[in-house]
Amino acid sequence: MLRVRLSVSVEALSAVEVRKTYHTRGQTPVEALRGVSMTLRKGERIALLGRNGAGKTTFLRISSTLLLPTSGSLEVFGSDVIAHPEQVRPLIAVVPQEGKPFFHLTPREQIYAYLRARGVDREPAKASVSEALGQMGLEAVADRLSVTLSGGQKQRVMVATVIATKAPLLFLDEPTIGMDPFARREVWESLRRLTVQGSTILLTTHYLDEAESLSQRLYVIEDGRVLVEGTASAIKQQVGGSLKVSVANGESLREQLSSFGEIVSDGGTIHLITSPERINDIMAIAMKAGISATVGPVTLEEAFLRIVGRSIHGEEV
Ligand SMILES: Nc1ncnc2c1ncn2[C@@H]1O[C@H](COP(=O)(O)OP(=O)(O)OP(=O)(O)O)[C@@H](O)[C@H]1O
Numbered sequence: 001m002l003r004v005r006l007s008v009s010v011e012a013l014s015a016v017e018v019r020k021t022y023h024t025r026g027q028t029p030v031e032a033l034r035g036v037s038m039t040l041r042k043g044e045r046i047a048l049l050g051r052n053g054a055g056k057t058t059f060l061r062i063s064s065t066l067l068l069p070t071s072g073s074l075e076v077f078g079s080d081v082i083a084h085p086e087q088v089r090p091l092i093a094v095v096p097q098e099g100k101p102f103f104h105l106t107p108r109e110q111i112y113a114y115l116r117a118r119g120v121d122r123e124p125a126k127a128s129v130s131e132a133l134g135q136m137g138l139e140a141v142a143d144r145l146s147v148t149l150s151g152g153q154k155q156r157v158m159v160a161t162v163i164a165t166k167a168p169l170l171f172l173d174e175p176t177i178g179m180d181p182f183a184r185r186e187v188w189e190s191l192r193r194l195t196v197q198g199s200t201i202l203l204t205t206h207y208l209d210e211a212e213s214l215s216q217r218l219y220v221i222e223d224g225r226v227l228v229e230g231t232a233s234a235i236k237q238q239v240g241g242s243l244k245v246s247v248a249n250g251e252s253l254r255e256q257l258s259s260f261g262e263i264v265s266d267g268g269t270i271h272l273i274t275s276p277e278r279i280n281d282i283m284a285i286a287m288k289a290g291i292s293a294t295v296g297p298v299t300l301e302e303a304f305l306r307i308v309g310r311s312i313h314g315e316e317v
């Protein structure tokens, strides 16, 4: 009998109902993940957002075969992450949270050694090392021991090491932490280039401008669950308006403005989230009171604060 294998499109990562409870002797167990499901299509750039302790690193560690879940299932390009981690490992590369390069290797040596350990031949490895060093702006320090590098330079080495693999699925846990704004943009550019070439990327970040600029979809994790999922603009639309009016020392106007939209306080400044057609009326109130107000777009950070804030306070999202 002729068997025809249907070519089904395989997701880069498919996670279903992943749970993780950490048990530490003598301590109350920690439910870090309470049923996270997620799908990454090939070539996507996805960001995981969430407060400290939300469960992002736990999810990345489980997805990248470094930690076993308590329950749930995960596949990377159709391979079972729990049953067959050895099939998954060649397909992935990881920048761990707070990872550091080997202090007594130079960036060039570290990246080369890593590629060789992954089975890349000498000449292609050398070429990939040069390319990654160039992309991360590390040429000038490529032959210095990593122990002598600055914090941001060390972090660039971590990212360069993973970028050089060109692995089909990359996990990056806060990859740009400690980097200057130029270096962050170099990372974004390199990651975009990799996905154009077919890689898939899952990253975490607390920089919401980075999440917005870099990723095509976002998952907001809160207390071990997926709180919302979608594009940055879809998530921003959930907060009830596309514009934000900021009024310094505006507490006296709070009551008058509250009918125009949702008010968020930030120190003495109040921010009113509203829609464009209401701006004129709002500005008229501020002017009458002799208080200046500025208008700008709602940022992803504001939407995040609002959406996660609602969840913390038990309101419906
Ligand atoms: N090895 C561990 N043993 C016990 N609890 C742990 C362990 N690792 C993490 N946790 C707990 O699990 C929860 C999720 O932690 P995790 O590191 O996944 O959060 P995160 O979203 O990555 O946070 P951050 O933004 O601070 O990096 C936290 O409550 C944390 O204290």
Ligand SMILES: [Mg+2]
Pocket: 056, 057, 058, 097, 173
């Ligand atoms: Mg983390």
